[in-house]
Amino acid sequence: MARDTQGTQGATQSQASNIWTQVESQPMETVIWGRLYGKNIKIKSLGTRRKYKIIYTNSSLSIDLNNEEFTAGRGESNDLILTLNDLPEKILTRISKVHFIIKRDNCELTNPVYIQDLSRNGTFVNNEKIGMNKKRILKNDDIISLSHPTYKAFVFKDLSPNEAIGLPEEITRTYYINRKLGSGAYGLVRLVYETRTCEQFAMKIVKKNMLTGSAQPTSNLSDPERVLNEAKIMKNLTHPCVVRMHDIVDKPDSVYMVLEFMRGGDLLHRIISKKLLSEETSKLYFYQMCQAVKYLHDRGITHRDLKPDNVLLESNDEDTLLKVSDFGLSKFVQKDSVMRTLCGTPLYVAPEVLSTGGRAAYTKKVDIWSLGVVLFTCLSGTLPFSDEYGTPAAEQIKRGKFAFRHPAWKMVSQRAKTLINQMLIVDPEKRPSIDAVLQCSWLRDNEMFLKARRLMKLDHMEIEEEENNFLEPPTKRSRR
Numbered sequence: 196m197a198r199d200t201q202g203t204q205g206a207t208q209s210q211a212s213n214i215w216t217q218v219e220s221q222p223m224e225t226v227i228w229g230r231l232y233g234k235n236i237k238i239k240s241l242g243t244r245r246k247y248k249i250i251y252t253n254s255s256l257s258i259d260l261n262n263e264e265f266t267a268g269r270g271e272s273n274d275l276i277l278t279l280n281d282l283p284e285k286i287l288t289r290i291s292k293v294h295f296i297i298k299r300d301n302c303e304l305t306n307p308v309y310i311q312d313l314s315r316n317g318t319f320v321n322n323e324k325i326g327m328n329k330k331r332i333l334k335n336d337d338i339i340s341l342s343h344p345t346y347k348a349f350v351f352k353d354l355s356p357n358e359a360i361g362l363p364e365e366i367t368r369t370y371y372i373n374r375k376l377g378s379g380a381y382g383l384v385r386l387v388y389e390t391r392t393c394e395q396f397a398m399k400i401v402k403k404n405m406l407t408g409s410a411q412p413t414s415n416l417s418d419p420e421r422v423l424n425e426a427k428i429m430k431n432l433t434h435p436c437v438v439r440m441h442d443i444v445d446k447p448d449s450v451y452m453v454l455e456f457m458r459g460g461d462l463l464h465r466i467i468s469k470k471l472l473s474e475e476t477s478k479l480y481f482y483q484m485c486q487a488v489k490y491l492h493d494r495g496i497t498h499r500d501l502k503p504d505n506v507l508l509e510s511n512d513e514d515t516l517l518k519v520s521d522f523g524l525s526k527f528v529q530k531d532s533v534m535r536t537l538c539g540t541p542l543y544v545a546p547e548v549l550s551t552g553g554r555a556a557y558t559k560k561v562d563i564w565s566l567g568v569v570l571f572t573c574l575s576g577t578l579p580f581s582d583e584y585g586t587p588a589a590e591q592i593k594r595g596k597f598a599f600r601h602p603a604w605k606m607v608s609q610r611a612k613t614l615i616n617q618m619l620i621v622d623p624e625k626r627p628s629i630d631a632v633l634q635c636s637w638l639r640d641n642e643m644f645l646k647a648r649r650l651m652k653l654d655h656m657e658i659e660e661e662e663n664n665f666l667e668p669p670t671k672r673s674r675r
């Protein structure tokens with residue numbers, strides 16, 4: 196922590212004035228990233244680091260925050276020293292040497308602002324105690340109280356562009372809205388921080404009126420209870436390979452989904468950046484996708500929109516945990532993903548969906564088809580069905596016509612190709628279930644299995660149980 200170590204104790208008023216002059220001549224590039232407005236107290240003291248500028252505005256004061264860190268308390272080394280001039284004695288005695296720190300990493304406006312409570316009697320944000328040594332995110336207009344919630348000392352102004360404009364109060368009350376992570380078919384995704392815990396999440400803003408005009412509104416939308424029910428189901432799903440839904444806010448125009456933040460980005464980007472994935476990595480990823488789909492299918496949930504864009508990676512490492520996202524999302528938008536796909540090129544959609552124009556009640560087997568396409572894409576960096584192959588992709592899909600054209604297939608095992616052939620069977624009845632896929636010979640790979648289980652942090656018992664299912668013959672099992 197950068198703190199003043201210059202031994203400036205006992206600075207006199209004249210010294211303070213000198214340094215005040217220095218403050219005025221700070222280099223032009225200094226970024227003022229925030230401002231503290233004194234509320235009930237009058238801030239007169241100049242901190243010994245004097246790196247902020249005090250501006251008098253009518254009866255109150257404001258302090259510009261332009262260093263990475265700003266400290267306040269009774270101690271002489273604070274940026275803001277609270278003295279008897281500022282506070283009545285009974286309050287000052289409750290102020291710690293360093294009462295709180297406010298920090299913005301590298302002074303960058305794109306980073307969140309943290310406030311850390313270092314006091315025994317507490318620093319409060321909007322009447323809530325932060326707690327000794329704990330941190331929280333400071334948002335624009337947050338009120339900071341010292342030692343007691345009623346002792347409101349400052350209002351914080353965040354000088355970065357306000358990213359929260361237009362978002363519902365339920366969201367902005369709880370989350371600090373940060374940079375855009377990307378935008379997908381359903382809408383914008385932003386990085387957000389839960390202010391109390393400082394935990395990062397990805398917030399997906401799904402506009403309900405996407406592609407209106409040709410849209411067929413689903414009955415779910417007019418039924419708030421149904422929406423709430425769906426949201427509840429999604430929030431209750433917990434599996435290491437399924438993106439956790441932390442929070443969901445349903446509004447007439449949009450649904451706000453607060454999801455686990457996945458630092459490694461999506462599988463589509465990973466495949467594009469590497470051109471294709473090795474068979475070993477493809478298997479590790481595919482196995483995890485299958486585990487996620489099994490978990491969903493066992494609970495009666497069909498994903499319906501499996502594609503590399505909806506598969507997220509935990510880290511940038513090659514061996515990483517992978518999570519499936521966006522399941523059930525189609526229930527919240529007027530035009531579900533399948534219908535949207537029909538407007539564009541249907542890359543991952545099963546033939547039965549295409550032949551009925553998305554109207555038929557299709558089964559879980561649509562996910563098996565999509566998983567087959569995803570596996571094909573991982574192993575070769577190409578698509579099995581594409582308008583570029585001479586006939587429209589939809590026609591190729593309906594006939595189940597594809598080939599292992601790319602030279603990369605020469606390096607891929609026959610077992611992997613056999614599995615793809617089975618998953619891309621046009622008749623859904625003949626396509627394997629997720630359990631059958633998980634039992635296929637290609638996935639009977641103990642090394643991959645143990646790696647995946649480690650990444651999934653499944654408990655030891657479960658590992659042993661499934662490991663035993665894999666190792667054949669049973670007499671060769673290693674005893675522990």
Ligand code: 3AM
Pocket residue numbers: 376377378379380384397438454455456457458460461464507520
């Ligand atoms: O726009 P791109 O493709 O860079 O990776 C996802 C995609 O990025 C990202 O948001 C974009 C639209 O889907 N994204 C989606 N969910 C995410 C999550 N839970 C996510 N990034 C991190 N964590």
